[in-house]
Amino acid sequence: MTLMTMPKAATQDRPGKSETQTMKALVYQAVGKKAVENRPKPEIAATTDAIVKIVKTTICGTDLHIVKGDLASCKPGRILGHEGVGIVDKVGPAVTAFKAGDRVLISCVSACGKCVYCRKQMYSHCTTGGWILGNTIDGTQAEFVRIPHADNSLYPIPAGADEDALVMLSDILPTGFECGVLNGKVEPGCTVAIVGSGPIGLAALLTAQFYSPGEIIMIDLDDNRLAVAKRFGATATINSTDGEAVAKLMKMTGDRGVDTAIEAVGIPATFEMCEQIVAAGGTIANIGVHGKQVALHLERLWDRNIDITTRLVDTASTPMLLNIFKSGKIDPKLLITHHFKFDKIMDAYETFGHAADTKALKVIIEA
Secondary structure: OOOOOOOOOOOEEOOOOOOOOEEEEEEEEEOOEEEEEEEEOOOOOOOOOEEEEEEEEOOOHHHHHHHHOOOOOOOOOEEOOOOEEEEEEEEOOOOOOOOOOOEEEEOOOEOOOOOOOHHHOOHHHOOOOEOOEOOOEOOOOEOEEEEOOHHHHEEEOOOOOOHHHHHOOOOHHHHHHHHHHHOOOOOOOOEEEEEOOOHHHHHHHHHHHHHOOOEEEEEEOOHHHHHHHHHHOOOEEEEOOOOOHHHHHHHHOOOOOEEEEEEOOOOHHHHHHHHHHEEEEEEEEEOOOOOOOOOOOHHHHOOOOOEEEOOOOOOOOHHHHHHHHHOOOOOHHHHEEEEEEHHHHHHHHHHHHOHHHHOOOEEEEEO
């Protein structure tokens, strides 16, 4: 991704802003290696940019995939992170919707609003944006971040809103909703299985309930996460440790399978499970980030009239989700289990990366 670099132009600075020219940032150094480094504070590179001082951020499962070496697009040396809330520090002269001092929600996807993909609301494939934060440009796990296309990539924070909860609207809730629920064609009375009861699967569970499905069955290896899923509204849970999850689900559904199978892990075994449990005429909606080849068993599926969908979140639903949040009809804070200060971000990674032991869902990292 190449952004046009504009000549230095007048910028609007936040009153009393920090004059610090270096900052702390969490950097992906090599496969299996990350560390906190001192980095230069970002500067305006295009007239549509904003510099945001991070107040709260979090860690995504995708960040773990990057550190494992699963995403070739993210090169060593990159500051990780694509979620957060903050305070606008300065804006480029073409930014009209925000000014220095505004409190903002950062979208995980940057959108120019003008290219062929943005005009289709496929913001994740914006020709000069998309999912670039913490991927192909430096991200939000730092004291400051540069936000391209700021007018279309930031949202004003409602007065008095819970900023911890709002961090969940940067990525996880729109991802679960768009890639899982919308792509999965969840509708009233249907039967849904969500394979993976981690944070993204739970986000799909919360947002699937907008459409009143008849059953939502959660499948996972972790009894703690399945218990959380029951509290969040799952009608049934299956622990797949014994290898009998498919048989148990088929028995629950009278050997029919489910109308919607949502894959929310990103490994071959869970996608292939979805292939086994989807009913004729149903939909497999993939959310997981896959770093390895997955077998597509067309010898079983060729005559089943099923749909298989893939998607990178577009965040087109973020305004709607913000309205639902403001109305109190969804509580994203349910997903948050741990809090850390930024100087403990390595501890936050350790906690999030060993969720089976720590019972972590989402962590909040505060400035």
